[in-house]
Every structure is written in C-alpha cells, then in structure tokens.
Amino acid sequence: MRVQIDSGRCQGHALCVFNAGEFFDLDEVSSRAVTLFEQVPADLVDQVRSAQDNCPEGAISVTR
Numbered sequence: 879m880r881v882q883i884d885s886g887r888c889q890g891h892a893l894c895v896f897n898a899g900e901f902f903d904l905d906e907v908s909s910r911a912v913t914l915f916e917q918v919p920a921d922l923v924d925q926v927r928s929a930q931d932n933c934p935e936g937a938i939s940v941t942r
Contacts, residue, residue: 879918880941881926883911887937897932898925911937 881901890909894902901922905912918926918940930938 879923879926880916881913881918881930882939882941883913884935884937884939885910887935888933889935889937891934893932893934894929894938897929898922901926902929 888910894911
C-alpha cells in the first residue's frame with residue numbers, strides 16, 4: 879500500500895499523526911502531514927486507514 883497526501887488540502891490538523899503516529903508526521907516548516915515510509919508496513923495498515931477515514935480535509939489517499 880502507498881499513501882499520498884494532497885498538500886493543497888492538508889490543513890495540519892494532525893489527526894493523521896494522532897491515529898498513525900508511527901507512519902505520519904508534520905513537516906516542521908509547513909505543518910502539513912508527511913509520511914515517514916514509502917510503503918505502509920503491514921502492522922500499520924489499520925492505523926493508516928483510520929487516519930484516512932478521520933482526515934477532515936480528505937487529504938489522504940491510500941492505494942494498493
């Protein structure tokens with residue numbers, strides 16, 4: 879699985895970090911979400927899906 883973040887939609891609410899802090903972080907300059915890995919590790923799939931579902935801006939896309 880791969881994750882893309884639409885930086886134009888991300889507003890830095892950090893709910894992705896709250897839901898999947900082992901996969902997401904906030905950029906120090908823009909305060910927008912970034913991923914820590916290129917691929918979603920198998921043990922983080924549920925957390926990343928939760929982050930996608932809870933993003934108020936719909937900025938997170940998960941693809942296979």
